[in-house]
Amino acid sequence: MKLFDLKIAAQQISSWLVMGWAIAFTNSTGDAAERNDTFVVAALDNEDSQRVAAEFCQAFEIPQTNILSLNFPAGDQLSRTAWEDELRPQVVAWLNENDSESKIANVITVYGTPLAVAAWEDERETKPWRDFYAKALDARLGQINQSIEKLAEIAGQPVAAEPTAEATLADMRKQFDDSVAAAQQSISSLKFDQLKTAKATLQSQVRIVAGLYPFLGSLKNESESGSTEAARANEQFHYLRGRTEALAQAAELMDRVPASFEREATILQLLERNGGLLSAIGWLKRQQKMVEENDSAASLDSELALVLWPKYRRLGTTPNLLHPAFETSPLRSVYRTLSVTRIDGPTPESALALIERATEATKIESLSGKVYVDLRGATGNDATANRKERWLQSVASQFKSVENIDAVVESTAELFPVDGCPDTMLYCGWYSLEKYIDSFTFKPGAIAYHLTPGDALGIHDSDNQGWCRNLIEKGATVVVGSVGRPEIVGFSSLDPKQKRVHPVALSSGMIVFGIDGLTPADPDDSGVGK
Secondary structure: OOOOOOOOOHHHHOOOOOOOEOOOOOOOOOOHHHHOOEEEEEEOOOHHHHHHHHHHHHHOOOOHHHEEEEOOOOOOEEOHHHHHHHHHHHHHHHHHHHOOOOOOOEEEEEOOOOOEEOOOOOOOOHHHHHHHHHHHHHHHHHHHHHHHHHHHHHHOOOOOOOOOOOOOHHHHHHHHHHHHHHHHHHHOOOOHHHHHHHHHHHHHHHHHHHOOHHHHHHHHHHHOOOOOOHHHHHHHHHHHHHHHHHHHHHHHHHOOOOOOHHHHHHHHHHHHHHHHHHHHHHHHHHHHHHHHOOOOOEEHHHHHHOOOOOOOOOOOOEEOOOOHHHOOOOHHHHOOOOEEEEEOOOOHHHHHHHHHHHHHHOOOOOOOOEEEEEOOOOOOOOHHHHHHHHHHHHHHHHHHOOOOOEEEEEOOOOOOOOOOEEEEEEEEEOOOOOOOOOOEEEEEEEEEEEOOOOHHHHOOOOOOOOHHHHHHHOOOOEEEEEOOOOOOEEEOOOOOOOOEEEEOEEOOOEEEEOOOOOOOOOOOOOOOOO
8 A cells, every 4th residue: 555645844843753763662661461562473383483573572571472473474475365364363363362451552573474465366445445436436527517518508519528537637627628718708798697697607617617726816816916806806815715725734634534435525525625526536536546556565564553443445545543643633542553663684683683773772861873864856847756855855954953963964866975974873865776875884773764665575685785674784773664665754753762753654565673662671680581
């Protein structure tokens, strides 16, 4: 599934920025009963997976009984059918049996468990959504055709070929604009009574099909004309602009609610009230494309985060309710979301090294070092590239504004050079596909995120030259990767002791390798796991 596109402005990031990790344990000391907020998922018949799971539990005082071993098939890709029909029910059953008081909040996946859940092989999910969007589109095409017929009546012309579901949005818009132009031309010859009725019909159909924006442009021009009506037009312009902004924000907020047929119907109503039928049709066509592309692949970690949700859409986007944007949202109590991180790497030893780094990181009072942000200097029309650039620029800007943090920004198409980034505590960058550059000397607790598509899928490939594999091997304590299309993450505060990274969305392919926030067991203690 693709990542949820939550637009984070610079001022929002400032309240969310934290150097750290995606998982926080509430207790730094205590016995087994106090550590029952976490369970570990391992591969049943994989000795290395079992060893990493046991080492983690021993180091962090997690009861060995909190290891859930599943019979995963070999390989880093797990079929969607195997997950939904066989493995997911086992996880739910285990939680129902072992977590009757709903204390578990965290999941650790370890070396040997699959990285990704593949897309659907059948239509159990795609068909209901395909039918829903098709019916919604047909209804709106019928409304547009009715509007075109009314405009043709005003123009005294026969109706042109009506738009079909196969027509592009641009073609629909042009046909409607041509119909409006023809109607406007014929109106000038009408008598007063006929003129008044025709104008009212024309305005009504423009509002239904094209929304508020044509009127907004007209009012702006009138307000700047210097005419006697300019002041009134200016007042109406500001009122209408406020309304369009409110409707747009409402539609965006609805996108942060877990997907359902009811949510989609509400979004359609908001889009129609703002941008008319054409806006709703454009959105519907994008949703249809998502369904036809079967955009249902995800990381196993994302699916585990949602394993307690009784129902959710496996297509498209799923907002991460653990993100600070939902701090006060009652949705958290309805959709119980687990925080998932992974102890994994190119080899079992690499995974064990992540545990050691997390242990070392707990000994430091706060993170120290430099922040390195690598932009691409993108200036073209690629919306995805520009959005990533804006996010990285916001991250750089916020760190530069914080006292005692040295933020180094590469804003050209060049990469940071080999050995050019000493004392790294945070690195963010996003290009040089499958070509890692050994630029960094990582400090204890360091975080690294390179936004490369599917980069995490290469961590177990010895020939892989990607960033995720190498960032783990080269010493970062926390590495953010993706098994699909990468996206931005949220950093929740500048307090180094909170140590949190929040993916904007789940069921999106995001993986966070490495953990912190839980004090390791004292080696001289006789606690759990010894």
